[in-house]
Amino acid sequence: MIVKEPISTPGAPNETFVINIGPQHPATHGVLRVKMTMDGEYIVRAEPVCGYIHRMQEKMGENRTYAQFLPNTSRIDYLSAMTYTHGFVGAVERAAKLQVPPRAEYIRVITSELNRISSHLVWWGAFLLDLGGFTPLLYAFDDREKILDLLEGITGSRLTYSYYRIGGLYNDVDDDFIKGTRAFVAQMRPRLRMYRSLVTENIIFRKRLIGIGPISKEMCRKYGATGPVIRGSGVPYDVRRVEPYSVYPEFDFIIPTFEEGDSMARYLVRMEEIAQCLRIIEQALDKLPSGPVMAEKVPRVLKLPAGDYCYAVEAARGRFAVRIVSDNKEIPYRVKLRTPSLSNLSLFEEASQGMLLPDALALMGSLDLVIPDIDR
Amino acid sequence: MESAPTAVASQVLPNPLAHLPIPFQAVDYAAKGYHLDATVNPDQVVAMAAQLDKEGLALDTITGVDWMAQGQMEVIYDYFHPAKALRVVVRTRIPRDNPEVPTIQSVFPGANWHERETHDFFGIRFLGHPNLTPFLLPEDATYHPLRKDFTS
Numbered sequence: 001m002i003v004k005e006p007i008s009t010p011g012a013p014n015e016t017f018v019i020n021i022g023p024q025h026p027a028t029h030g031v032l033r034v035k036m037t038m039d040g041e042y043i044v045r046a047e048p049v050c051g052y053i054h055r056m057q058e059k060m061g062e063n064r065t066y067a068q069f070l071p072n073t074s075r076i077d078y079l080s081a082m083t084y085t086h087g088f089v090g091a092v093e094r095a096a097k098l099q100v101p102p103r104a105e106y107i108r109v110i111t112s113e114l115n116r117i118s119s120h121l122v123w124w125g126a127f128l129l130d131l132g133g134f135t136p137l138l139y140a141f142d143d144r145e146k147i148l149d150l151l152e153g154i155t156g157s158r159l160t161y162s163y164y165r166i167g168g169l170y171n172d173v174d175d176d177f178i179k180g181t182r183a184f185v186a187q188m189r190p191r192l193r194m195y196r197s198l199v200t201e202n203i204i205f206r207k208r209l210i211g212i213g214p215i216s217k218e219m220c221r222k223y224g225a226t227g228p229v230i231r232g233s234g235v236p237y238d239v240r241r242v243e244p245y246s247v248y249p250e251f252d253f254i255i256p257t258f259e260e261g262d263s264m265a266r267y268l269v270r271m272e273e274i275a276q277c278l279r280i281i282e283q284a285l286d287k288l289p290s291g292p293v294m295a296e297k298v299p300r301v302l303k304l305p306a307g308d309y310c311y312a313v314e315a316a317r318g319r320f321a322v323r324i325v326s327d328n329k330e331i332p333y334r335v336k337l338r339t340p341s342l343s344n345l346s347l348f349e350e351a352s353q354g355m356l357l358p359d360a361l362a363l364m365g366s367l368d369l370v371i372p373d374i375d376r
Numbered sequence: 377m378e379s380a381p382t383a384v385a386s387q388v389l390p391n392p393l394a395h396l397p398i399p400f401q402a403v404d405y406a407a408k409g410y411h412l413d414a415t416v417n418p419d420q421v422v423a424m425a426a427q428l429d430k431e432g433l434a435l436d437t438i439t440g441v442d443w444m445a446q447g448q449m450e451v452i453y454d455y456f457h458p459a460k461a462l463r464v465v466v467r468t469r470i471p472r473d474n475p476e477v478p479t480i481q482s483v484f485p486g487a488n489w490h491e492r493e494t495h496d497f498f499g500i501r502f503l504g505h506p507n508l509t510p511f512l513l514p515e516d517a518t519y520h521p522l523r524k525d526f527t528s
Binding site: 220 | 522
C-alpha cells in the first residue's frame with residue numbers, strides 16, 4: 001500500500017519537494033506527466049497524470065460503422081498496429097460468425113509477428129536512450145527499417161497499416177514479401193547475437209537493471225499487468241497460449257519467462273521474444289496455404305446480432321481486448337478497448353516507491369509504455 | 377481449416393468456479409469471448425471481487441454501458457486468470473439518474489484507474505474511491521462523453 005510519509009535521509013532536513021517529469025520529457029516517450037514527490041533523490045510518491053493526448057476513441061466507435069472504425073485501431077498503439085487491428089476484426093468476426101480463410105490467418109500471424117519485432121526494436125533503442133546509450137537506437141532503427149519496408153510493400157503504410165479487414169485482408173502478399181521476410185529472418189538472427197554482446201552483456205547496462213524495479217507476481221495480478229511485464233515476473237501468461245486465437249496453436253514456440261521480476265527480466269523477455277517471433281514467422285512461411293485472403297459474402301454494411309462480444313490478442317505490450325456491445329444496428333452501441341499500457345503503468349506508483357529517480361526511469365522504460373495506448 | 381473464432385472448440389464448458397456463491401452462467405467462449413457471466417446486485421460487487429481474488433484471478437478492466445432507454449447504467453467487471461483460459465464477466469445494473477456503486481479498489485488496487493476512467497466517461501460514482509478526479513478528461517471536465525445523451 002502507498003506509504004505517504006517521507007523516507008528520512010539521516011542528517012538531512014525532513015522535507016519533500018514535488019517535481020514534474022513531463023508532460024514533455026524524453027524518458028516518457030510521449031506526453032505523460034509524472035508528478036513526483038521527492039525526498040532528495042528518493043521517490044516518496046510518483047503519480048502518473050494521464051490524458052494529455054486523449055482522443056475519445058471509444059466515442060468514435062459509437063458514431064461510425066465497424067468498417068469505418070477499423071482505421072482507428074491502428075492509431076491506439078501505433079507501434080503495434082497490426083495486433084490491435086487483429087483484436088478489433090477478431091471481435092467483429094466472432095460476432096458475425098465469419099469464417100476467415102486460412103491463408104489470411106497465416107498472413108495475419110506473419111505480419112503481426114513482424115510488427116511485434118519492430119515494436120520491440122523501437123522499445124530496445126528507446127530504452128537504451130533512457131539509460132544513456134545512444135548507439136543501439138541506430139542499430140534498432142536499421143533493422144526496423146527492413147520490417148517497415150516489407151510491410152509497406154503489402155499494406156502501403158509504414159506505421160498505421162489497417163491491413164486486416166473484417167473477414168480477411170486488404171490484399172494478398174506477393175513473392176517479394178515472402179522472399180524479403182525470409183531474408184529478414186536470416187539477417188535478424190546474427191543481429192540478435194550482436195545485440196547480446198553489444199548491450200545485454202554490458203556490465204554498466206546490467207548494473208543499471210539487475211535488481212532494479214522488482215515487480216512481484218502478486219502485484220501484476222492485482223493491477224492486471226500483462227505482456228512482458230507479467231512474464232518478467234515469472235508468470236507464463238500470453239494470450240497466444242492461454243486463450244489461443246487465429247492459427248497460433250499450429251506453431252511451435254515458447255513463452256519466455258524470467259523469475260526475477262526486475263527490469264533486467266523484462267528486458268530479457270522482450271529480447272527472447274524477438275527470437276521466438278522469428279521462429280513463428282519461419283514456420284508460418286513454410287506452412288503458408290494457398291487460397292483466397294478474404295471471406296466470401298462479407299456484407300458491405302455489417303449488422304452484428306445484439307449482444308456482447310469480446311476478443312483478446314497478445315499485443316507487443318500485453319493483453320489487448322476489445323468488447324463490442326451491439327444492439328443489432330450498423331454502428332456499435334459500445335466499443336471498449338482494454339489496452340495493456342494502462343494496466344502496466346498503473347502499478348508504477350506502488351512499484352516506484354522509495355526508488356532513486358534514475359532507477360525509476362529505468363523501471364518506467366522497462367514497462368514499454370506507448371502513451372496513446374493509455375490515453376486512447 | 378477452421379477460422380479464428382472456431383479455433384477453440386465451440387462448446388460450453390462446465391463452470392470451474394461452481395463452488396463460489398456467484399450466479400455464473402457458463403457461456404460459449406467461441407461465440408462470446410468469455411467463459412462465465414454473472415449479473416449481481418450493486419452492493420455485491422466488492423464481495424464478488426474478493427472471491428475472485430481468492431481464486432487467483434486478475435482484474436482485466438472495468439467499464440460501463442449506458443442503457444438510456446431502460447434508465448439504467450451497466451457496470452462491467454472483466455477478470456482473467458493468469459494461468460488458464462478463464463475469462464469472467466461480472467455485471468451490475470444501477471439507476472441512470474443516481475449511478476453509484478462501491479469501489480473494488482481495496483481488493484484490486486488496479487481498479488483505481490479503471491474506475492476513474494468509467495467515472496470520466498459515464499459519470500458513475502464509485503463510492504469509497506480515494507481519488508475520483510478526471511483521469512483522461514481535462515481536470516475541469518464536468519461532462520461524461522459516453523452517456524448516450526451527451527452532445528458536444
